[in-house]
Amino acid sequence: METPWWADDERLLAALGQARRAADEVPPEFVSAAKVAFLWRDVEAELAALVYDSALDRELVAVTRGGQRVLIFRSGTDTIEAEVGPETLLGQLLPPRPGTAERQLATGEAETTPIDEAGCFVFSSAPSGTFRIRCRSQEGVVRTPWVTGGPR
Template sequence: MTDEELLAELEAALRAADEVPAGFVDAGKSAFTWRGIDAELTFDSAGAELAGTRADPASVRALTYSAAEVTLEVEVGPDALHGQVVPPQAGELDVRLRDGGTTTVPVDAVGWFVVRPKPAGTFRLRLRTADGKTVLTDWTSLAGS
């Protein structure tokens, strides 16, 4: 083996030792994603086990996102999301799509909002209340709804 070949193999070995395993990278990205989540999906009628209960599939899909100070109740209709902020309060709701698109809808004084059209693919909600609170949900997919 020549000196050049030996140096090339040594360099390759050192590079391999410096690489972070893919599983570590994925775990780090997952942990980083949760740093900004304020509201967790605590109920999904399409998978009621999220709330720790067993139920028959509902004809209308319902989602509940729970945060420290507010809850977002969302009903998935054929062409729209209908929802309410609990306790009722006015504000704005952003619907952020995984591809980067955003739609903003008003939330009225009793907490009602409608998102039309219904998001396609994976999305998250960001509520900004009139008194300055911001709540960000985790990502949700409506596949099959």
């Protein structure tokens, strides 16, 4: 009776090596399909429109210098309010509900923080450059468009 391949160390190592090499040789069409699937992972997210930016409020800009920048985004019944300061980004998802907030930078970096029962979230550092906020709760996903800049 012949010894099964998994009981023979030499044959087992050869089979494992072959499997390892096969895993390294991912067909280009698989890579392409994976990239497309990755891009569509957020297709269910509602895009919230920027409805207020304190940096564009002429009356407010004339009175304040270097303080918080207030941004308000709306999508259907959802609102994301954000205050960008010199050191933090504070936000609130309305109507209030718990979940997860993610701040994505144009560089590809992302930071995640919890959204509490009041809909509030805090990122410990202010974004520099272009960023967007993505809020996920049991009700769904709401994402802001890309916004440039920090506090004004």
